[in-house]
Amino acid sequence: MTIAQYVAVPANAAHDILSESSDDEGSCADHEVLKEEEEREKLLAGGNGLFGGKPGVKIGKKVRGARGKKKGVRDVVEMMGGKRLGMEEGGEFGLGADSDDEADSEEGEEVDLLREKEVFERKPRRPSVRRILLYTVSLLTFLLLLISASLSLSHRHHSRMVPLDITKDTRLSNGTHDFRPTTLLISLDGFRADFLDRGLSPALTAMANSGLSPRWLTPAFPSVTFPNHWTIATGLYPESHGIVGNTFWDPALKKEFFYTDPARSMQDEWWGGEPLWVTAERQGVKSAVHMWPGSEANDGWGLSYLDHFNGTESLSKKTTRILEWLDLPLPERPQFIAAYVPNVDSIGHKFGPNTTELDLTIREVDAMLTDLLDALDARNLTDLINIVVVSDHGMASTSRERLIYIDEIIDMSLIEHSDGWPLYGLRPYPNVNITALYKTLLAETLADQAKGKKHWDVYLRDENMPARWHFSNNNRIAPLWVVPEAGYAIVTREEYDVDASDKGKYEPAGLHGYDNLHPLMRAIFVAKGPAFRHLYGKGRSRALGLEKEEEEGGDVGIVVEEFGNWEVHRIVCESLGIGEAVGGTNATIKDFAFKAVSDWPVAEEEKGEEGGEIDTSTGTQARESITPTITATVPTSANEGVVSIQTIPADPNPQPNPELPEPGQEGTESPPVENSGEEEKKPEDMNPWEYAKWKAEKLRIALEKWWEGVWVGDD
Missing domain, CATH: 3.40.720.10 (Alkaline Phosphatase, subunit A)
Structure with missing residues (x-):
């Protein structure tokens, strides 16, 4: 039965319909609601904690409470945050009844749609300071390794362009x-x-x-x-x-x-x-x-x-x-x-x-x-x-x-x-x-x-x-x-x-x-x-x-x-x-x-x-x-x-x-040519140490400009 059918019949008729279906469909509806709640907890309280769930909750953990208790639309809505999920003032999803007995599988589907909408529309929580520091340290470590490799390769190439430190025992x-x-x-x-x-x-x-x-x-x-x-x-x-x-x-x-x-x-x-x-x-x-x-x-x-x-x-x-x-x-x-x-x-x-x-x-x-x-x-x-x-x-x-x-x-x-x-x-x-x-x-x-x-x-x-x-x-x-x-x-x-x-x-x-x-x-x-x-x-x-x-x-x-x-x-x-x-x-x-x-x-x-x-x-x-x-x-x-x-x-x-x-x-004898000054x-x-310092300074300046651009871009 659709939501439109519930709206079209009188209230007493709707009660009769719900009563009649409670014997046949009650257990099914409860099962569907519990199943939806379990899936909800899996998303909201999963192990990754991306959306604010408790850390350590494993996927598949069962919902606490009596399995046989039926949940109505209001319970579901309250449990999911009330108006934050889309309730309008003066009405509750356009439904004229608030009885727990009026819940059925159709309502569960509607609530599930609203929950999914809330999940995808919520603004993500701003990363914590500890997490930012962790990411920053990891990135800096990677960059330092990259700089070290660059210096090593650059100096190895540059060593062909400076006088070699040769001794008779060089190999x-x-x-x-x-x-x-x-x-x-x-x-x-x-x-x-x-x-x-x-x-x-x-x-x-x-x-x-x-x-x-x-x-x-x-x-x-x-x-x-x-x-x-x-x-x-x-x-x-x-x-x-x-x-x-x-x-x-x-x-x-x-x-x-x-x-x-x-x-x-x-x-x-x-x-x-x-x-x-x-x-x-x-x-x-x-x-x-x-x-x-x-x-x-x-x-x-x-x-x-x-x-x-x-x-x-x-x-x-x-x-x-x-x-x-x-x-x-x-x-x-x-x-x-x-x-x-x-x-x-x-x-x-x-x-x-x-x-x-x-x-x-x-x-x-x-x-x-x-x-x-x-x-x-x-x-x-x-x-x-x-x-x-x-x-x-x-x-x-x-x-x-x-x-x-x-x-x-x-x-x-x-x-x-x-x-x-x-x-x-x-x-x-x-x-x-x-x-x-x-x-x-x-x-x-x-x-x-x-x-x-x-x-x-x-x-x-x-x-x-x-x-x-x-x-x-x-x-x-x-x-x-x-x-x-x-x-x-x-x-x-x-x-x-x-x-x-x-x-x-x-x-x-x-x-x-x-x-x-x-x-x-x-x-x-x-x-x-x-x-x-x-x-x-x-x-x-x-x-x-x-x-x-x-x-x-x-x-x-x-x-x-x-x-x-x-x-x-x-x-x-x-x-x-x-x-x-x-x-x-x-x-x-x-x-x-x-x-x-x-x-x-x-x-x-x-x-x-x-x-x-x-x-x-x-x-x-x-x-x-x-x-x-x-x-x-x-x-x-x-x-x-x-x-x-x-x-x-x-x-x-x-x-x-x-x-x-x-x-x-x-x-x-002609006088020697004088040097006009140091250039x-x-x-x-440069010797190897001077070249390494010169190269490191150039990389430091380039890194500062890049890092500044990264944070400006985030703002």
Whole structure:
């Protein structure tokens, strides 16, 4: 029976109807009401307590009271909250009766609908303070864990952009083996700086474009092999380490040094300074040297591994040898490896620098580097091994038309010893007036200058030797020097009695040994590896301090201002995490403090083909100097032939086309460039602790803004 039927009949009739149905339907109605009450309590007093029910009441708990007592509409309404469930004033759901006997299943359905409406329309209770605190603490804990992970990952990535805290005991892993800091130093003898621009050396060029390289590396004077390789190894100028040429006379020892004769050159009395392998071994770093000039002296210097010179050894054998050392077990494996590659120099001497023969050799040497780099990559060592590729000097073309016969200018019978080549060091007999010899040579060169064909200069070691050469403070340096322009050679008729009209092949077709600032003497320096990653990397600007960013997708190299090869010793030591040589070096760059440049200069090439005129200018491009940071004490040979300690001033600022002082004048040094003031530290310049604090502060600010937005949004 519906609610409408109850309303349509008289009150007494309704009573009769209810009475009649009470016997048949009473138990059913009571059961339905109790069932509804149970369901109601399940919702209102359930275990979750979301709507204010008593905590701890379980779903399915039975309603207290007599199961058989019938409930009317009013009881149900009162029990559920009266008017809060929708009762209107002056009426009770529109029903004219309030008797308990008038309840039936239809009323139960109506009440159930009203109860459900109340449940879904009630405003939820505001969370308690304890609950808010609980949620807040949980969220903060999660955020702190997230921040900690972010800092860890960020710092791990950032560690590639700051100087590594390297010690000789630092361990790196390639996934299967541990490696201590390892540096591979490779010398490509005679590889001129602009050879990189020929497009013949993709591996070396790729290293330069993705690593660290100066526009060129300045060799020491004289720009010949043995003095420069020993300068690279010791960090000293030739006047300081004593190897002042490929050939020279020592007046104290009464002996001649001749680089191709081990019997006359491999005794320890010639070799001053402390080479890299001794510096390393002294500090517990195993070293291996493959044919480096000077490494066979002094009974091998106590090296862990030493390969003697073999001019016929193939390039592939060199690669194999280096890899053999790197594949040794950790206790036996060298951390410093130096290897010498003479091919470019020997072919340049024989055929000249502008020939197809030399171009082919450049390709072959680059193929060797490609094989080596591929082998390192296959061993997962690309990011673990520091590779430094250098050369000792450049190369200039020469010919029979560029020979200067000194015996046609002075009487060579007055000369007891002559040193060097293509420049000439003259050591007259004791009773010869050296000043008179100098004036004779000077008058000749001035006469040539007046005719517009001057091709050489003359210097007295103790009077007007250019200070920037650092080539006077050693008695092994001859007192009188004739230095030709690039491409020319000082000879005697006895040595080279040739005529310009001769059609026979002339050798050497390529020479070096000239002014170390001449463009044709420029060498290379290319470095890549974990010790240098703070100076280059993915997305870094090609030059430090510039806003321009390179495209993403790999390591981006950095080009720095040129520097001298006497800096290499310190750079290698820093890459290995060891101290430098005992007694110091002539290095001025400290902690990789290079100066960046924005572009490469235009390379000055030789003019014409073999035998033609060449450009002998040193260039006019202004260059920033490397500010000296130390004054080193270095060994130098004394008159008695004993190595002593002497203070050597910092390297002056070299200028293009310097004015050569007249006899009696001293060379002047340019003042160092002053720092204009401290700049705000960039992330890449911070140490790990400073970077962590900087990163935490940025995250704290971001978190505060986010948290403020969350609470504002809730209001």
